[in-house]
Amino acid sequence: MRMYDAIVIGARCSGASTAMLLARQGHRVLVVDRSTFPSDVISTHFLWPHGMSYLNRWGVLDQVLAVTPAQTTIKVVNDGIPLTGSVPVDLLREYFRDLHGDDTGVVQSYASIRRRVLDQILVEAAAKAGAEVRTGFAVRELIRDGDRVVGIRGRTADGQTVEERARIVIGADGRNSFVARTLDLPKYDERPKCTFAYWSYFSGFDLGPAQLHRRGRLASAVVPTNFEQNMVLVWGPSEWSREFRRDVAGNFQRALDFVAPEVGEVVRTEGTREERIYGTLDQAGFLRPLHGPGWVLVGDAECFKDQCTAIGMTHAFRDAELVAAALGRWLRGEVPVDEAMAGYESRRRSQNAAAYYDYVCTLAEMRPYRHDELQLFVALRGNQQETDRFIATHGDVAPVSEFFQASNLFLLNDAAKESSAGHAIFDDFAATSRSYQQNLFA
Incomplete structure (x- = not known):
């Protein structure tokens, strides 16, 4: 029986990327997935600029851009208050230097990429890098030696049962992770308040760059995507989903x-x-343990967040590069596995990561904006630098704590008191706020 350095379960964003990066380091990698490609999966399939930058760092961005429209500016409208901006390059460079130690490949564009397009590109890149890719492969069991995971047992597309062994098994198999369920891994810091979301694809119009709108407890987005179509998405609080x-x-x-x-x-x-x-109705956030004897999780398998900031694929790429770097050091014999995994965990469980998780989960409650929050949006209209930083914060490029620190909000709110006068949203704020809390579909 051949011994692999790593077996990756799941061959989509996080799994194919991890397999590709490990194979490029010269490691023996097997990546398996029950699906065949190209195929779609439930996803809002948006990549923020740092997500696109990962693709550029890995040399596959040109393939994506050949078939996918991309833009640099984005329009955000909160209760009729419009903001237009982009993620600043200097913040992107700082992000990559802080997290990965270098800022090569940074691009400022974002894109909405159908999964049937993106996942196929990544699977092919993994195979080209030297990873063995088996699709239509259903993992049935994790093989253990004591408490350590040492391999997998599964069934091929033609019904054959096979076993494979590896030094590490990587669970990149999504929020309903087989690896996590088999290991009986607990969920913690669960956030049951979340959104429902419905979306489809429309041709026949071109509204330019992405638009994100929110009014009261409902929101919508329109983003150009593949095949000369637009993804149109609406979402709201999960307690409204039944209506x-x-x-x-x-x-x-x-x-x-x-x-x-x-x-x-x-x-x-x-x-x-x-x-x-x-549609999707259950977006409740949670965390799981990152690693244990013979196994490690990446992407949604380890940390699932509501779709309201469309960060899932970008974070999958982040995890892939972090875990591949950590495992590479161990597989090359540079550090013990415990030290490698501790380094991975310290970056994944950083203060910034925790703050952003809380930010997304709070947004997912879809509470009506408060008066002071609306004033902040009004103030941002006259400050392009802070508008860009707000967009970067929303997309997890800039730390949440920096934008929302008291000193920064104090300065912005001082400006807001002057600039909000006469704006329609403040004419009868109390009555307007109450009306937003009524169920539109009752």
């Missing part, structure tokens, strides 16, 4: 009309829906 499901197509359009009337009009009069409406 929404009574008429998904009708409420999808009603939500668009409520949150962003001009977008709703374009979708209704110019758009052609090319696929069914997809």
Whole structure:
């Protein structure tokens, strides 16, 4: 029986990337997935600029850009207050230097990439790097030697049962991770309050760069994607999902009309829906242990967050580069495995990571914005540098603690008191806020 250095379970964003990076280091890697490719999976499939930068660092960005539109500016509208900006290059460089020790390959663009496109590119890149890729392979069991995971047992596409052994087994198999369930890993810091989300794909119009709108407890996004289509997404608090499901197509359009009337009009009069409406109702956040004897988790298997900031794929790439670097040091004999995994954990469980997890989970509650929060958005309209930093913070490029530190908010709110006067959202804030809390679909 051949001994691999690493077996990766899951061959999508985190798994294929991890396998590719380890194989490029010269390690013997097997990556398996029950799916075949190309294929789609439930995903908001958005990549922030640092996500695109990872692809550029790995030499596969050109393949993505050949078939996927990309932009640098993004429009964010909160309760009618518009902000337009981009993630600053200097913050991107600082992000990569702090996390990975170098800032090569930084790009400022973002893109919405269908998974049938992206995952196929990554699987092919892993195979080209020298990883053995087996698709249509269902893992049935983790093989253990005492408390240590030493391999897998599974079934091939033609029904053959096989066993494989490795020095490390990597669980890159998503939020419902087989590895995590088999090892009976606990979830902790669970956040049950989350969003529901529905989306589909429309042709027939071009609204330019991505638009994110929020009004009250509902939100929507329109982002150009592959095949000359736009991904159109609506979401709201999970406690409203039951009412929404009574008429998904009708409420999808009603939500668009409520949150962003001009977008709703374009979708209704110019758009052609090319696929069914997809949905997800359970976005509850959680953390799991990162590693143990013979195993390690990456991506959503280890930390799942609500879709409201569309950070999942970008974080999958982050984890892939971090874990491949850590495991590479151990596999080359430079450090013991415990030291390598401790280094991986220290970066994944950093104060910044914890603050961003809390930020996403708080946003996912979809509470109406407070008066002072709306004032902040108004103030940002006249400060492009801080607007860009806010967008970078929302996308986890800049630390949450830096933007929302008291001294920074104090200065911005001083400006907001002057610039918010006469803005429509403040004319009757109390009544407006109460109306937002009513269930639109009751």
